[in-house]
Amino acid sequence: MKSIQDLVRPEILELSAYPVPDATGYIKLDAMENPYPWPEAMLDEWTHRLRDVAMNRYPDPSARQLTERLKTAMSVPEGQGVMLGNGSDEIIQIMAMALAKPDAKMVALEPGFVMYSMIARFVGMEYIGVPLNAEDFSLDLEKTVETIKTHQPELVFIAYPNNPTANAFDAMSIEKIVEVAEGVVVIDEAYQPFAEDSFMGRLGRFPNMLVMRTVSKLGLAGLRLGMLAGAPEWLTQFDKVRLPYNINVLTQHSVDFALSHLPEFEQQAAQIRADRRQLCEALSSLEGVEPYPSRANFILFRVPEGRAAELFERLKERGVLIKNMSKAGGVLSHCLRVTVGTAEENKAFLEALKSSL
Ligand SMILES: Cc1ncc(COP(=O)(O)O)c(C=O)c1O
Numbered sequence: 001m002k003s004i005q006d007l008v009r010p011e012i013l014e015l016s017a018y019p020v021p022d023a024t025g026y027i028k029l030d031a032m033e034n035p036y037p038w039p040e041a042m043l044d045e046w047t048h049r050l051r052d053v054a055m056n057r058y059p060d061p062s063a064r065q066l067t068e069r070l071k072t073a074m075s076v077p078e079g080q081g082v083m084l085g086n087g088s089d090e091i092i093q094i095m096a097m098a099l100a101k102p103d104a105k106m107v108a109l110e111p112g113f114v115m116y117s118m119i120a121r122f123v124g125m126e127y128i129g130v131p132l133n134a135e136d137f138s139l140d141l142e143k144t145v146e147t148i149k150t151h152q153p154e155l156v157f158i159a160y161p162n163n164p165t166a167n168a169f170d171a172m173s174i175e176k177i178v179e180v181a182e183g184v185v186v187i188d189e190a191y192q193p194f195a196e197d198s199f200m201g202r203l204g205r206f207p208n209m210l211v212m213r214t215v216s217k218l219g220l221a222g223l224r225l226g227m228l229a230g231a232p233e234w235l236t237q238f239d240k241v242r243l244p245y246n247i248n249v250l251t252q253h254s255v256d257f258a259l260s261h262l263p264e265f266e267q268q269a270a271q272i273r274a275d276r277r278q279l280c281e282a283l284s285s286l287e288g289v290e291p292y293p294s295r296a297n298f299i300l301f302r303v304p305e306g307r308a309a310e311l312f313e314r315l316k317e318r319g320v321l322i323k324n325m326s327k328a329g330g331v332l333s334h335c336l337r338v339t340v341g342t343a344e345e346n347k348a349f350l351e352a353l354k355s356s357l
Contacts, residue, residue: 011121018118026321027348029339032163032191032298034219036268036342038258046257050250059249066247066256070227073259074213080203081232083239086246088190088214088226089115091238095155095186095210095228096123098241105153109139111164111325111332113188116157128153134331137165137292141173145180152182159188161195164325164337166294168195178206184234188212191296193269194276200229207231217297218265220258223251272297276340282350286357298339300325300332303357308334314356320349 005013023030038046067082076082085091092115096106100123108116110129120127128151130144148156158177161168178185185208187199192213200211210230215223225247228235258265276294283291288304303311308326315322323337338349 011124015118015121018114021321023321026316026319027341027345028321029341029345029349030321030323030337031221032217032296032339033221034217034265034268034272034297035339035345036219036271039264042261042264046254049257050253053249053253055249057249058245059247059252061244063247063252066225066252069256069259073262074227074229075198075200076229077201077203079232080229081235083228083235083242084247085226085228085242086251087216087224088188088212088228089119090242090246091212091226091228092116092157092186093119093122094238094241095184096120096125098238099154099184100125101154104155105151106155106157107144107147107151107153108157109144109159109162109169111137111328111330112157113159113163113190125155132162132165132331137162137167137331139169139173141170141176144173144177148177148181154183156181156183156185157188158185159190160197160199161191161295163190163296163298164300164323164332164335166191166292166296166298166300166337168197168295171197171199174199175202175206178209181208184208184210186210186212186228190214191217193218193266194273194297195295196273197295203230210234215255215258219268220255223254223258225251225255269297272340275343275346279338279340279346279350282346283353286354288357289353298337300335300337302334303336305334308336311353311356312336315349315352318352318356320352322349 063084071082096119105126106120107128110131117127130147133140158174189198192198210228212228214226280291280299283289283301289301291299291301312324325332325335325337
C-alpha cells in the first residue's frame, strides 16, 4: 500500500488547515461576527415558521425564493444573475475550479483574505500576491496593473473593503484594474454593510467584473450563505461546478426570513459603524497603539514593536480573544486585529489591552 505521503498532492501536504481557535468562554472578537442576538419577537416568529420546513425533502436546488429576496436586499441591478454558495468561501472555490485550466493564475492583493491563496492551491492554480503600499495599505496601482498585464490571470480578487487591513481601496483604481484585466475580476464585498459603498451598481459596465457578497458579517454567519452577482453568461458556467442542493433548507428559509427584517440588521450595522469610530478613537489614545482607518466591522492596529504576540496572549488571559496578525509577518509584524463588538465587549477589550500594555 502507498503511504499517505505518497498519495496526497505535495502542495496539500505542505498546507496547514485554516486555523479556528476554540473560543469557548472568551469575549469573541476574532472573526468579524455581528455581536447582536435577534429580538425576542423575531426569534418567536422564526422558530414558529421553521416548523413547516420539510426536513425530509432536498432543498430547492436553485433557491428561487431566497434568490429573489437577495436580489432586492442587495440591490442587484436588473438583468444581472445571482449564484448562491455555502458561504462566499464556497463561491471562491467554485470560480477557481471552473477556471483552473493548466497554467491558470490567480492574482490578489497582500495582505489579503487568506482563502484566496489557499483555494488557488487546492485547485492547482498559480497564486500571485501583489503587495499593498506598506505605509497605509493603499493599492499600488502601477504594480498591480503591471502584474496583471504580465500574467493576465484567469481570476483576480479585490476585497472591498479589504481583510485584514479594513480599508477600502480607491474605486477609480479598481475600475482601472478591471479594464486592464482580461480575466474575471471579483469584487469581494463581504464587509459592504459597514462600507456604505459598493460596485454592485457598476455591474453592467464591465463584462468581466463580478460582485460577491455574504450575509455572514451582516449577522448570519452561522447560516453560511454567500452570493455572486454578475452577467448570467458567467454564472451559467460557474453553476455547473456548484454541487446540487448546496444551500440547505434551514439556511434558505432562515435567511429569507431574516432578510424580511432587513431594517433590524441595517440598524445593527449602523450601531457597529458608530461603535467602530469610538473604538478607533480609544485605541489612538493609547500610547504606542496605532489603529488603521476602518471601513469594515473590525480594526487593524499596530502595537509597539515586538509586542504583538505577547499582547495577544495577555488579552486571552484576560478573557478576550482577538486575532494575532503578527504571525503573518512582513507589514503585519506588529499588528493585531479586533472585531467591533457590543459597547460592553469593546470596553472589556480596551480595559484588557490597557492593563496588558
Ligand atoms: C474578504 C472576505 N471574503 C470572504 C469571506 C468569507 O465569508 P463567508 O462567511 O461568506 O464564507 C471573508 C471572511 O472573513 C472575508 O474576510
